[in-house]
Structure formats: structure tokens, C-alpha cells
Amino acid sequence: MIHLAGPIVLAAALAGAGVYGVLARRNAVLVLVGAELLLNAAGLLAITANALPAGGLAGLSSGAGASAGDPLLPGQVLTIMLITIAAAEIGVALAVVLLVFRRRGTSDLSAVRELGEASPTYTDEVPDLGLPAGRPRA
Amino acid sequence: MIAIAAIWTVFLPAVFAAIGIVLSGRSSAWAAGWAQLGALAALAAAVIELSLVLTRGPVHGLAFLGHADLGSTTISLSLRADALSAMVAVAVGLVATCVQFYSTAYLEPEQPDRYPAYAAAVSLFTAAMMLVIHADDLLLLLVGWEVMGICSYLLVGHHSERPSARAAAVKAFLVTRVGDLGVLVAIVVLLAGAGTTSITQLTERAAGQGPPIPGATLTAAAVLLLAGVAGKSAQFPLHTWLPDAMEGPTPVSALIHAATMVAAGVFLVARLLPLFLAAHGALTVAAVIASITMIGAALAAFAQDDLKRLLAWSTISQVAYMLGGVAVARSVNGAGPGVFHLLSHAAFKALLFLVAGCVSHVIGSTRLLDMGGLRRTHRGLMALFALGLAALAGIPPLGGFWSKEAVLSAAESAAREGAGWPAWLVLGSGLLTTLVTGVYAARAYALVALAPVPGPPKPGVFDVAVGAPHLPPVTAPAALAVRAEPADEPVHDPWLPFAMVWPLWVLAVPTVLLGLVLLRPPAALAGVHVDPLTGFTGTILSLAGVGWALSAPRLGARDIADVLPVGLRAFLREGYRLDAVQQALVVTPYRALARWVGVGDRDVVDAYVRGTSVAARWGGLVLRRAQGGLATGYVAWLVLGVVLVGVAGVVLA
Numbered sequence: 001m002i003h004l005a006g007p008i009v010l011a012a013a014l015a016g017a018g019v020y021g022v023l024a025r026r027n028a029v030l031v032l033v034g035a036e037l038l039l040n041a042a043g044l045l046a047i048t049a050n051a052l053p054a055g056g057l058a059g060l061s062s063g064a065g066a067s068a069g070d071p072l073l074p075g076q077v078l079t080i081m082l083i084t085i086a087a088a089e090i091g092v093a094l095a096v097v098l099l100v101f102r103r104r105g106t107s108d109l110s111a112v113r114e115l116g117e118a119s120p121t122y123t124d125e126v127p128d129l130g131l132p133a134g135r136p137r138a
Numbered sequence: 139m140i141a142i143a144a145i146w147t148v149f150l151p152a153v154f155a156a157i158g159i160v161l162s163g164r165s166s167a168w169a170a171g172w173a174q175l176g177a178l179a180a181l182a183a184a185v186i187e188l189s190l191v192l193t194r195g196p197v198h199g200l201a202f203l204g205h206a207d208l209g210s211t212t213i214s215l216s217l218r219a220d221a222l223s224a225m226v227a228v229a230v231g232l233v234a235t236c237v238q239f240y241s242t243a244y245l246e247p248e249q250p251d252r253y254p255a256y257a258a259a260v261s262l263f264t265a266a267m268m269l270v271i272h273a274d275d276l277l278l279l280l281v282g283w284e285v286m287g288i289c290s291y292l293l294v295g296h297h298s299e300r301p302s303a304r305a306a307a308v309k310a311f312l313v314t315r316v317g318d319l320g321v322l323v324a325i326v327v328l329l330a331g332a333g334t335t336s337i338t339q340l341t342e343r344a345a346g347q348g349p350p351i352p353g354a355t356l357t358a359a360a361v362l363l364l365a366g367v368a369g370k371s372a373q374f375p376l377h378t379w380l381p382d383a384m385e386g387p388t389p390v391s392a393l394i395h396a397a398t399m400v401a402a403g404v405f406l407v408a409r410l411l412p413l414f415l416a417a418h419g420a421l422t423v424a425a426v427i428a429s430i431t432m433i434g435a436a437l438a439a440f441a442q443d444d445l446k447r448l449l450a451w452s453t454i455s456q457v458a459y460m461l462g463g464v465a466v467a468r469s470v471n472g473a474g475p476g477v478f479h480l481l482s483h484a485a486f487k488a489l490l491f492l493v494a495g496c497v498s499h500v501i502g503s504t505r506l507l508d509m510g511g512l513r514r515t516h517r518g519l520m521a522l523f524a525l526g527l528a529a530l531a532g533i534p535p536l537g538g539f540w541s542k543e544a545v546l547s548a549a550e551s552a553a554r555e556g557a558g559w560p561a562w563l564v565l566g567s568g569l570l571t572t573l574v575t576g577v578y579a580a581r582a583y584a585l586v587a588l589a590p591v592p593g594p595p596k597p598g599v600f601d602v603a604v605g606a607p608h609l610p611p612v613t614a615p616a617a618l619a620v621r622a623e624p625a626d627e628p629v630h631d632p633w634l635p636f637a638m639v640w641p642l643w644v645l646a647v648p649t650v651l652l653g654l655v656l657l658r659p660p661a662a663l664a665g666v667h668v669d670p671l672t673g674f675t676g677t678i679l680s681l682a683g684v685g686w687a688l689s690a691p692r693l694g695a696r697d698i699a700d701v702l703p704v705g706l707r708a709f710l711r712e713g714y715r716l717d718a719v720q721q722a723l724v725v726t727p728y729r730a731l732a733r734w735v736g737v738g739d740r741d742v743v744d745a746y747v748r749g750t751s752v753a754a755r756w757g758g759l760v761l762r763r764a765q766g767g768l769a770t771g772y773v774a775w776l777v778l779g780v781v782l783v784g785v786a787g788v789v790l791a
Contacts, residue, residue, distance in 0.1 A: 022773050031770065109769050114768020 007048040014041035028097045030106040032090065039086045043079040050075025141200040143187035144219040147227050148202075148268040151234070155261030159254050169254030170242045171740055173261045177238045178266060188224035198338045202205060206277070212337060214433045217276040221662035222477060224398075226405060229484040232648070233397035234264040235346035236641035243391045243637035244495055254696045254779070256296060257313055260393060263289040263508030267398040276325050276335040281405070282368070283321060286399055287314050293394070294386035294455075299646035303611035306385035313379040323407075324362035326570040331355025337409060344412040353418065360413055360420030363406065364427070371403025371457045374431040380454055384446040388495035391446060395453040396488035401480050404460040408480075409472035411464065415472075424465035426559035427569035432458035434714065436574035441580065441699055441710035445494050446504045448582055449487070449712075453532060455571060456483050462564040463545035466552040469664075475548040478655075479541035484671030485648035486538050490577055492642055493523045496634055497586060506582070510589035519634070520587040523640050527677060529649050531680045532572060537652025540668060542572065543676050559653015576683025581698050584688055745759055762765040 014037050021034020050073060101107045113119040152310060158169040173233050191197075196219060203215035238260060246255060266289060269282030287487070289312070295307025325335055332351045367373065372380035380400070384391060394400060407424065414420045425591060432455045439451035460483065463476030496514065496519055498504045513520045529538030546568045553561035563705025659666055690698040699707060709715060 021776060023770055023777065024769075083328040117618025118763045119765075119767030121766065 002032065004048055004051060007044055011041045011045040011048065014038075022113070024112050026108050028100065028109050029094075029111065032093050032097065035093075036086060036090065041083060043082045046075040046078045046082070139220045140187060140194065140197045141217075143183045143190060144197075144200055144217050144223070144227075144272050145202060146183035147180050147231065148197070148217070148265055149295035150183060150265075150270055151176040151268065154179065155258040155265065158261065159258040159477075159769045166250040166253035169257045170238070172243070173257035174235070174238045176261045177231065177264060178312055180268065181228070181235050182660040184224065184231040184268075187219055188221075188228050191219055191221055191224045191499050191727060200274070203278070210705075211329060211333060213277050215273055215278050216274045217272040217337065219272065221660050222408060223271045224471070224661065225477070225481060225660070226401065229481050230267050230397040232644070233484055233488045234491065235246075235259065237389045237393045238390075239491055239637050240495070240641045242385070243635035244389055244499065245387050256293070259289050259292045260390070263293065263393060267402060271404050273411075274337050276321075276328065276337060279315060279337070280318075280321055280325060283366070283402065284318060286402065287311060287318060290314070290383070290399055296387050296390065300385065303385040305663040306379075310379040310383045312319070313376055314369045316367040317376050317668075320362040320365025320369070324359040324366070326601075327355055327359045327362065331359070338682045340430075341410065344416040348756060351416070356413060356417040357420060360410075360417035361423060363410065363413075364424055365422060367401070367403035367406055367424075367461070368427060370406075371400045371461065372454050373403070373427050373461060373521040374434060374459060375451055375537070375716070377431060377454050377599075378713065378720060379436065380575070381447050381713060382619060383449045384450050386442070388446065388491055388498065391450070392491035392495070392575035394482045395491060398406055400453060400457050401460075402485065404457060404464060404476060404480055407461065407464045408477050410521060411467055412474045414464075415467065415469075416433065421467070422560045425460055425564050428458040428462035429563045431455065432462060432571045433574065436571045438710050438713050440574060440578040441702060441707045442578075443506055443711060444504050445497065445506055445509070445582065445586065446491075448506070448578065449490055449494060451537050451573070452578065453483075453487060455575065456487065459483075459542060459545050459568065462568060463548055464532040466549045466557060466561045466564050468552055468555065468557060469665075472548070472662045472665050474659075475541070475544040478663055479545050482529065482541040482648070482652045485652060486526045486536075486647055489522060489642060489645040489649050490530065490637070492527040492645065493526060496638055496642070497523075499634065506585045509586045511587075511591040513587040516634075518639075519642075520583075522646055523587065524583055525646055525649055527583050528773040531576045531579040531684060532676055533680060533684070534677060537649055539673075539677070540653035540656055543668045543673040544666045546572075546676055547667055547672045548665070550669055550672050558690055569628060569679060573679040573683045574681035575603045577687045577698065580687035581690075584690060585697060588688075592635065594628075618712075618776065644750040662668035673687060683702070709787045 007041075016043060018037030018039075019036045022031055023036060024036065025031050097107055100112055104111060106112075114121050114123065117124060150350060154172050158172030158176070158729040161168060161172070198216075198218045198220075200217040200219065206215055207688065238257065241253075241256070245253065250492055263286060266282040266285035270279050270286070273279035273282060291307050291311040295303050297303040298307075320585050328335055328340065334342065334354055339348070340351070342348055344356065365376075369376040380395075383394065386394070414424070435451045435454035439448050439455060442448040454478070460476040460479045462478055464473050465476075467476075469486065489621070494504065496516075497509065500512065500516065500519075501509055503509075525536065529536040532539045532542040534540075546565060549561050549565040549568060549648045551563055654662065656666060656668070687698045688701075690696065693701070703711070764771075
């Protein structure tokens, strides 16, 4: 049985790298990688918390007893769900990134900001998407 | 048995009104039938009640609507049946019945689709008055009092297509409401000071049985009640609504003036007389109000150019007689003369108004200038008119003579017994008013019945009058012709339906014979006596007035009021221009206040509401700058939020 401080430090390092990736990177793929790191940090922390003794981190340093031992293992259950959600999310997000790259020839996030009202390239005009016209309003 | 009769007088008109308006749909004949049935049933119940009360004595505390628990006190919503309420109930029932039948001929053919609502309102009016006169608790009385207010609004404004009728209805409602406020506050004062609003308890305690009521409470309550009396009974200075209420249909005027509404105020004073006697100074105030009103209204009646307005002013004057008769009371049984005059006035004033309705039906106008010569064409009608006017003027041996002289005799004996200057004031003012009453009553008869037909006779209508010596009518100055439109609808039909004639004869019976009651007066009228000297003086004065008014043709005038200077006449006709005073003192400041309140509401209160929308708009304009379109920018906000929440969690934990 390893000491529980290790996974906690690892989770903190992963989260820090993830935040850096999300905030500082311009490339959409690397931003996604940062998001994945954040998710995994959260999962690791959840599993670790499940194994913490009563009293949490404070109880850990005083060396009191073993884990509270919740038979439902909520940390593990939550992490499995997290992996599933992360898989779905990365699938959708990569598809969007792929489409953006095919259209614009770049995956730089600072080059695709038309949807922000305050962006310099924002426009009110609705592009003609060739959809069937709705019923005219009375 | 008495209980059933008393409750039925209240319930039956109301129930039949509801049935009539629900079942009739648009058939006015059904509505009229139900309303007539209700009035007849109320009359029958009132007669039964009167006979039972006279044989078995009064009953107090009839269970009616149970009790109302107000927390600090319990109010028993019960009725009482005594000679006072029973006599007035008979008068109300009689007049209401006559009015219901009369209206079917007078009003129904003209606007049948409106008649169900009209008939129901008249029935409800009757029920409300019955509630007022039977209530044993001031709170219950106030309910009837207010229902009468709303019914008068509905009925005065019956011809709601005319702006003047709408204005008169609103005026009647608002002016009487000023007085009603007094009654409401008086009830609160009595609840706070005496702990009860039961009329039986209040009168007993004020008369010295049981725990006494504090003097300040008594005085405050009595003066506040007087405000309500002045409003409902159209006494100075709240009388201005009554002449304008002539915009209502004539049968409604008969109902309001004769038995309900204006009688309610005097009835309230008579009912609570022990309270007023114990309250220091309240009856003095009442005597002063009555004295001012009776002479002032009589002079105003003298100068009117419209038959209905003349009768309206005479009502104000006669109600002031009743109030004066009650105000000079010296003992708890002293309301007799005032109540007796109320009863006789109910008979002859209802008769006069219904005759006036017939006259306007025949002439097609209510302006006195348009009238004349009716003695030749409508002999019976004019005989009844003369009877009513003679009773109004107090000519013996009609009912009006006995009741009016009873009031004057009561004032005189009170004055002799040391009641002080209020009694002398009522006596002097009353005698003077008798003279003026004789003048204006005779003037009305002279103009309607005796005067030559004005203008070119209309073909086919006044054929009979063509042969009469056609004197050139003395045209009044143009300034006098103020009423551009007639107050009543121009029917202009010389033939009178039977339903408009027989109620007149019914009402003529008590008009003539009411004096016979004094042969064996019931207990409630025990205080009524006619002093021979006072009666003689009053009759002489009245006859002098009548003679002077009838001598107008010999003085070279068509209208005896022509002797008045034009300015004075206009001043009197417009009711001393009190409407203008009211306008300047109340209406204009009130409208200004309303405007300021409106401004405050719009620019202060609403400003906050609008301010939130403006703030949200500007906030949106600022916050939308954050929508930079850069996805990492949004995430930065998210991370900042998470950090803040985390820090807050650690710090607050």
C-alpha cells in the first residue's frame, strides 16, 4: 500500500499542467490535451479521496487507521463515469477541431472568434445555409 | 312572528330583485313582475309587522345573520322591530310598490332592455332601506346605508348616455360618501370608547341604564354621525348632490326623496336619539344645520325654473324640518314630531314626484316655462297636484299640516321650557320657511295648472286650450334659460297610462288622511301634539304665501318669481353658487393633489422600476465586452471562478 500523499501530489501536478495547457496554448489540440489532463487529475483525486482515512488529509499526517472503506466505492465509480464522459467529449471536440482545420486551414483558437460579440470579426448577418424557409410571420 | 315579518321586509325585495334579474334575461315584463311582487311582499310584511308591533310591543335582538367575531369584540348582526321601524317600513313599502308599478308605464316602454337592471336596483334600494331601519347594530346599518349609496349611483345614472346624468351620479355618490365616512369613523369611535355598536345597548347606556359611555366618545360619535346624516339627508353643506340627482328618472326621484335615502339620515337621528341627547352640543349642531337648510332650500326652491329641481329643493327644506323636529327633542321619546313629518312627507312627496312624472310625460319637458294650462286638460291630475302641494305647504286638514305644525309646536314648547336659542332658531326659521313654502308651492301650481299655455300650441295636443284667452307669455330673461336639454326624456303624450294614474290615488290617501293618526297615536308618536296658536300662525303664514303667489297675474307677472331681481334670482336658482364654492374649495385642490400624486407615481415610484431596466441594459452593454470570441478567454473566467470559490471555501471553513 503506497502512501497517499503521492497520488495527491500527482493530481495537483496534472491539474497545474492542465490549467496551463487550457489557458496558455492557442492550438486547439493542445487545449484539448490540457482539458484531458484536468479531467484525469480530478479522477485521480476522487480515487485517492475514497481511500483517505476518517479526517481526510489531516488524519493522513497523524497516521490514524486505514481507509474509511466505503463499500460503495464512490471514488472509483465516479472515475469510471469520468472516463466515459471524457471519451465522448474528446470525440466531439476533435471532430469540431478537424472541421475547423478543414475549413480554415488552421487550428489556432485566436483565428476563429467570429461568434464572440465583442470580437473584431463579429457580424450580425446570418449566413445563408440553404435551409428551407419557415412560414412567414403574420 | 314579528321576527319573520321584519326579516321578510329586508329579504323579500332583495331576493325578488335577484330572481328578477337572473330569470328575466332580456324580457323586461318578467323583471317588472318579479320586482313588483317583491315590493308588494315587502309592503305586506311591513303591514303585518306594524300590526304585531302595535299589539304585542317591540322586539329587539332578532337573530338575523348570527354574530361577527372581530377578535376584540363580538358584533351581533341582529334586527329589531319597534314602532319606529315598522311605521317607516310601511311607508317605504308603500312608496316602493307605487314606484315599481308606475315605472312599468313610465320607463319600461322606452328602454325595455335596460328595465330588468333598473327594477332590480329599485328593489335592492328598498331592501337596503329596510335593512337600515331594522338594523339593531350600527355595523349592519352601515351595510344598508352603503348599499343605498351604490343604488342611488346606479339609479341617478340610469340615463348613462347623457354626460349630465353620469356627472350627477358620480356627484351623488361622492358627496354622500363624504358623510358616510363620518358614520364609519363614528362606529370606530364607539367601538373604541364604548366597546359596542349595538343600537339597543348604546341607546340604553346613553339613557343612563348600565355602564355610562364616556362623554368625549358620545360627543365625537354624535357629531360624526351628524356628518353622515347631512350627507344622506342632503343637509347643508352636503346638500348639493340632491338637485343634480334630478337627472335620474322621475320614479327614482320619488323613491329617493320620499321614503329611502334622504329619510335614512333623519331616521338615524331618531333611532339614536338617546345618544344625541346625552352628547353635549350635538343636537345644537343639528338644530343649526336644520335651520339654515330649511330656509335656504325653500328660497332656492322659489327661484327654480325646473319642476323637478323645485321639488328637490323642497325635499331638502322638508327634511330639514324633520331634522329640526328631532333636534329640539327634550326626552328619549321626543323624536315623534320629526318622524311624523317623515311619514307625511313620504306620502306627499312621492305623490308630487309621480305627478311631476305625469306632467313631464304630457308636456315633454320638466321646465316650468314650457308648462301651463294643465287644469283644463288634466283636471284629475291637477287636483292631485294641488293636494300634494297643499300638504307640502301645510294647509289644514291635510297630513302635511299636522306634521309640520307638530314640528313647530315641538320647537315652540322646547323653547318655552328653556331649551335655549337652538329651539327658538328652529321655531323662527320654521315659521319663515312656512311662508316661503306656501309661496313656492302655489307658484308651482300656478305655473303648471293655471298659467296660459306658453308659445304656439302644438297641433293635436293642446286643442282644448286653444280657445283659452291666449295671453302673451312674459318671457323670462334669456339668462334664465340655463337648461338647454330637458331633465327628463321628452315623451310628449297627453294620454296617461293607467299604471301611472292609480299609484297617485293610492298615495293621495295618506297625504290627506294621515292626520287621523293623531286621534289615537301609537306610542312612538306619543310626543306629537299641535299647539293651536302655533298651528294658527303657521297656517296664516302659509296661506299668505299661497295668496301672494296666486296673485301673480294681477300683479302683471306670469311667474311670481319674476318679482325677484334677475341677479338674486339666478343666485338662488343656482343654489347660492355653493357648487362653485365646492368646486374651488374641494374639487380643484383635490384634482391638483391627484395630479401631483400622479406625477409622484410616474416620476418617483415608477422611476425605480424603470431604473432596473435601464441598469440591466447598461450592465448588458458593459458585460458583452467580455464576449471576446476567444475560447481560452472564457475558460480563464471559469478558472478564476473556481479559484474564488475554492478560496472562499477554505477561508470560510
